[in-house]
Amino acid sequence: MYDRGVHPQGAGGPRPPACHRKRKLMKFRALMVFSTAAIMAGYGSAALADAKKTFDDVCAECHETADFEGEDAAELAATIKKISARQMKHKKAIKLTDAEAAEMAAFVAKGGK
Numbered sequence: 001m002y003d004r005g006v007h008p009q010g011a012g013g014p015r016p017p018a019c020h021r022k023r024k025l026m027k028f029r030a031l032m033v034f035s036t037a038a039i040m041a042g043y044g045s046a047a048l049a050d051a052k053k054t055f056d057d058v059c060a061e062c063h064e065t066a067d068f069e070g071e072d073a074a075e076l077a078a079t080i081k082k083i084s085a086r087q088m089k090h091k092k093a094i095k096l097t098d099a100e101a102a103e104m105a106a107f108v109a110k111g112g113k
Contacts, residue, residue: 032074050100051107058094059104065112077105 055065068076080101082088096104 048107051103052112054096054100054104055107055112058092058096059108062091063108065108068108069111071109073102073105073109076109077102080104 055063079088080094080096081098083090084094084096084101086093
């Protein structure tokens with residue numbers, strides 16, 4: 001360990017340990033924002049068609065896209081991944097790749113538009 005208030009490498013002057021935690025948190029938040037933006041930006045017509053077909057085949061029996069409109073795509077993707085991995089209880093078993101889960105999440109977060 002290092003003394004409180006002193007940067008471990010000695011460069012840049014004294015830095016409190018809280019600075020390191022804040023910096024890591026800022027990097028994590030930036031990564032989450034970037035990831036969500038990348039999902040939404042890469043969401044083209046091919047992804048739309050794939051997500052719509054997957055939704056129709058797997059989810060439409062019980063859900064409507066409007067059920068999830070306006071929800072956070074990253075949170076939806078995490079939930080879909082948990083359901084697919086059987087870590088979260090769901091009426092019907094589903095099996096999707098991480099990419100399919102991300103596409104599906106982006107699709108339903110936009111209300112299927």
